[in-house]
Amino acid sequence: MNLPEAEIMSVTEDIAKLRNATKSFDGINERNRWGFYGSEIESYISSFSTVLPVDLLEFFREKQSPVIIDLMAHTGSIRNLCNRTGIVPKIAVSVSLQDQRTKGEKDADANLNIYQLAGNLLNFETWRKLSAMLSEQKADLIMERAVLGLIHIPGSKKFYNLALRGLWNILDENEGLLLLQTHNIQQLQKTGVNLINWVKEVEKCGVTVNLDAKKRALMLQKHPNSSIDLPKF
Numbered sequence: 001m002n003l004p005e006a007e008i009m010s011v012t013e014d015i016a017k018l019r020n021a022t023k024s025f026d027g028i029n030e031r032n033r034w035g036f037y038g039s040e041i042e043s044y045i046s047s048f049s050t051v052l053p054v055d056l057l058e059f060f061r062e063k064q065s066p067v068i069i070d071l072m073a074h075t076g077s078i079r080n081l082c083n084r085t086g087i088v089p090k091i092a093v094s095v096s097l098q099d100q101r102t103k104g105e106k107d108a109d110a111n112l113n114i115y116q117l118a119g120n121l122l123n124f125e126t127w128r129k130l131s132a133m134l135s136e137q138k139a140d141l142i143m144e145r146a147v148l149g150l151i152h153i154p155g156s157k158k159f160y161n162l163a164l165r166g167l168w169n170i171l172d173e174n175e176g177l178l179l180l181q182t183h184n185i186q187q188l189q190k191t192g193v194n195l196i197n198w199v200k201e202v203e204k205c206g207v208t209v210n211l212d213a214k215k216r217a218l219m220l221q222k223h224p225n226s227s228i229d230l231p232k233f
């Protein structure tokens with residue numbers, strides 16, 4: 001992750017406003033609030049079905065000890081992926097505003113090397129902690145299926161550039177998969193995030209990229225010959 005660049009987050013006005021808005025979520029019962037929370041992996045697969053280049057479960061059955069990240073999520077979804085495929089990750093991290101796991105969930109996660117990082121993605125500190133947990137290891141799968149949680153994430157050029165380029169940095173070059181639910185594509189266009197044009201640029205960088213504008217589903221797959229950086233919006 002390009003940490004110095006991420007410092008911009010602390011000074012960007014729209015990010016500061018949203019960061020304040022998430023404070024009203026402090027202490028809420030996440031399980032009751034969100035509807036989708038700790039969803040089964042099949043539910044993610046259904047959201048990304050039109051952009052996935054591989055069968056996700058098969059992809060994992062072939063991995064020895066993958067590194068997995070699920071942004072804006074409870075650990076339940078990664079645990080379900082592990083249980084479905086029989087894999088034990090080298091490390092898996094879910095990032096959510098709070099850690100509200102039960103004792104039973106914490107024990108099950110500990111057996112599978114799954115961690116819940118409680119933190120706001122609008123705080124630079126959360127990205128720094130994520131980076132420290134990975135300690136230079138690259139991710140085989142990075143997912144974000146935030147659903148309602150996207151109201152807390154700015155659909156701005158600055159944030160998309162920071163987040164996408166930062167996540168690209170920690171994605172493994174050996175067919176690592178990045179699955180992202182985006183904001184509404186038309187709304188994004190108004191802020192200068194033209195995903196359709198950007199995808200055309202990304203294709204020129206040796207990257208497999210699929211966008212389903214209707215489903216707001218974006219997939220990038222990194223290969224050994226892919227560019228080190230992604231184009232900017």
Ligand SMILES: C[S@@+](CC[C@H](N)C(=O)[O-])C[C@H]1O[C@@H](n2cnc3c(N)ncnc32)[C@H](O)[C@@H]1O
Nearest residue numbers: 034036037038039072073096097120121149152
């Ligand atoms: C709808 S829920 C989770 C959806 C989950 N991915 C699923 O499919 O089951 C939204 C999640 O986003 C998290 N969230 C919302 N705003 C966030 C932020 N600014 N930083 C980190 N996590 C955030 C919430 O804590 C919650 O875990």
